[in-house]
């Protein structure tokens with residue numbers, strides 16, 4: 001038996017709000033225990049140092065510096081703090097655009113913040129890994145990314161059209177998919193259209209799953225099972241593919 005036939009033990013959770021769980025430290029310890037490579041996103045720069053401290057020294061958990069588009073109205077002035085902290089991490093998120101708001105001025109401010117963040121990532125010495133939110137704003141997110149990506153860009157919980165998906169792929173982005181996407185028809189259609197070497201798994205916990213037991217890094221076994229059945233492959237093959245994708249993404 002060669003090494004490649006051994007079942008893989010590691011999983012990937014490319015987008016988890018670790019700091020919004022009741023016991024973040026325990027979640028981080030569990031991610032390591034279960035060997036789940038986890039990107040611990042944050043929604044505002046002021047919470048990043050706390051998440052970073054919890055994840056420090058943990059080889060599986062990467063704290064990401066974020067400024068969520070839905071917080072731009074209240075925390076947009078923290079962009080300066082974001083820029084100051086950027087050199088301390090390779091991982092960025094959650095950032096992006098959210099057009100649930102119909103406020104034109106607010107959308108404009110979101111774009112200004114997002115574009116500034118991308119510019120700083122592009123100018124950074126290290127190649128950043130950026131997890132991006134694009135609800136109802138896929139076209140503008142893709143346009144903001146431009147032809148040359150400022151690092152590895154992962155569109156999380158993508159809900160755009162198939163055409164927008166094509167544009168995103170042409171730009172070279174990856175996707176992280178969760179159990180909510182894999183259980184709905186429109187999400188499944190999108191995941192089927194994604195090349196397998198561009199797909200990662202995510203929990204987006206605690207926003208996905210029941211409130212009492214939200215999806216978390218340790219739920220990724222189930223997400224891999226759903227993905228494998230969608231792909232029509234063995235679980236181990238899906239797991240191996242996602243793991244290889246993640247290692248390429250953070251290389």
Ligand SMILES: [Zn+2]
Nearest residue numbers: 015017094204
């Ligand atoms: Zn999120």
